[in-house]
Amino acid sequence: MAEAIHTEIWKPPRLVAGTGDIYQTGISKSHEREENALNGKIGNQLEYxxxxxxxxxxxxxxFRSVEWAADGTSLVAVTEDNFIRTFIVPPDLLTSSTPHFLLPYSITPTPTTPFTTSLYPFFTLSDPSTTQILTSTHSQPIHLRNLLYPHITASYPLIHPTTEKYLTPHSLLWTTTATHFLAGTDSQIHLFDVSRYNSGPIETFTTGKKRKPNKNSRGISNFFSSTTLQSTTNDSNTRSIISTLSLDHQNNNLAAGTFSRRVLLYSSPYQDGVLTNIINLNDTKTHRQFRNFPREIRGNGITDVLFTENGNHLVVAERRSNVVFMYDLRYPGEVWSVLVGRNADTNQRLGVSYCASYGAGDGKMNNVVVAGGTDGIVRIWKPFGGYKEEEEGYLKPEERFVAARDPVTAVAVHPYGEVLATSSGQRKNVNLQEDTDTDSDSDSEEEEEEEEEEKKEAVAELKRSWASDVESELNASDSDEDIDNAGGAVKLSDDGVWDNGVRVWAL
Structure with missing residues (x-):
């Protein structure tokens, strides 16, 4: 059995900062609240x-996503209203006796909600030339934008050679040196030189051909050069959207995840870039060591691939899946471990993070996987903590805590590992925070007014109780029931209350 939560050591995270209720409403209303809170001026003294x-x-x-800047001073979040917000965390984040109220320092507009973004890996708040982000939007070039003083620094057009339509990348990734970046589209990966402004890719590589390969052919085209790698797998012809990219920073190996549930593994894109292996989640042979492998954990397209610190293992997460897969890249033909209990059976993209260091003091852990679920609970797994043979590789979370009342769309661990940021939100049609007509059959107008007041008071009470609720500990259940049921007491019914925001937690 997996280890129980060590309640004598582990303490639930403490809420140290958040955006409050500014964005917990419709887009127009949230803009009004934001402008009032900022007094009409953004932190860089630009008129709102x-x-x-x-x-x-x-x-x-x-809030679709949130991530820490490389220097750990700022949070960058993408929101549904087509803006990228940059929050600068206060210097006394961990020493203040009360949670800080986060307001954006800068707001960067985009034509539409970005398909994907990639923050500059050497982001330093004190150097404005580094505070940049790549964005991919529909029917637009790839843009390099400055976040402190919102403007487009450079454009990189990506145009289909025959139709002359813009190709929209679903994944962007800076290379280790940040002199180049990669963009993943439908069955193609494009390599750009950052210094070549207003220019297209210097290389375009195809992961699969439209026509099926000859059955007698054993050659796999080299990804970055003209040489070939011999293989007998038909998966070498992979036609699908490149949904996520990841680089192993030790040896620069590249992993590309697709919506067809395949992971393409390449050697360094700086050198030969040879296709070295393919992980196919559709192949039941990769699950053969799991005798009771449940069918319902099958996902609907890969959304995250993450290399572990030593580069020997790969974390793979999907949409519409309640598990996270881990592969030992020395034996990629089989799943190494299955992290269960994620609770992410939704098409909404819910981010997964891997971090080498998590927490502080006696509760510090190394090499953990962190993910949020549709139930608003953040779960933490220790894949290298060990489990007994009879568990067949299934691993339950070591810890969990309530982070939101709506799905947790992203979890981001601070570079030093002692602080965690979460973003949350979900599209909803009903909102109790707005006045609606009541079709009550009450005997008098007084009763209708009382009912409305009770409803408003209930919503207000939920807000007031939030601070205490999120810091309460979810004790581990001693029964064998699914651990996701532990969050039932803190979940809200379908009352339409929106919980959109960013929160920061001290671990």
Whole structure:
């Protein structure tokens, strides 16, 4: 059995900062609240209305993602209203007796909600030339934008040679040296030179041909050069959207995940870039060591691939899947471990993180996987903590805590490992925070007014109780029930309350 949560050592994370209720409403209303909180000026003294114009876009202002800058001073979040917000965390983040209220220092507009972004790997707040991010939007070039003083620094057009339409990358990735970046589209990976402004890719590599390869052919085209690698697998012809990219920073090996549930592994893109292996999640042979492998854990396309610190293992996460796979790249033909209990059976993209260091003091852990679920709970696994043979490689979370009332869309561990940031939100049609007509059959208008007041008071009470709820510990269950049921007491019913925001936790 997996180890139980060590309650005598582990303490639930402490909420140290958050965006409050500013974005817990519709997009237009959230803009009004944000402008009032900022007094009409963003942190870089730009007029709010010059950046954020009035909009009639419907829906809630969902936070799609959040990530730490490389220097650990800032958080960068992508929201549903087509903006990228940069939050600078206060220097007394961990010493303040009360949680800080986060307001954006800068707001960067994009034409549409970005398909994907990639933050400059050497981001340093004190050097404005490094505070940049790559963005991919529909029917637009790839843009390099400065986040502190929002403007487009450079454009990199990616155009289909015959149709002359813009290709939209679903994945972007800076190389280790940040002199180049990679962009993944439908069955292609493109290599760009950052210094070549307003220019297309210097190389375009195809992962699969439209026509099926000759059955007698055993050659796999080299990804980055003209040489070949011999293989007998038909998976070498992989036609699918390149949904995620990851580099092993020790030896620069590249992993490319696709919506067809395959992971393409290449040697260094700086050298030969040879296709070395393919992990096919559709192949049941990769699961043969799991005698009771449940069918319901099958996902619907890879959204995250992450190398571990030593580069020997790969973390693979999918949409519409309640598990996270781990592969030992020395034996990629079989799943090495299955992390269960993720609770992410949704098409909404819920990010997964791997971190070499997590926590502080006696509760510090090394080499953990962290993921949020649709139930608003963040779960932490220790894949290298060991498990007994009879468990067949299934691993339950070591720890978990309530982070939001809506799905946790992203989890980001601070570079030093002692602070965790989460983003949350979900598209909803109902909102109790707005006034609605009541079709009550009550006997008098007084009763209707009382009912409305009770409803508003209930919502207000939920907000007031949030601070204490999120810091309460979820004790581990002694029964063999699914651990996801532990979050039932803190989940809300379908009352339409939106929980969009960013929160920062001290571990």
């Amino acid at each position: 209305r010059k950046i954020v114009s009035k909009t009639n876009k419907p829906g809630s202002n969902v």
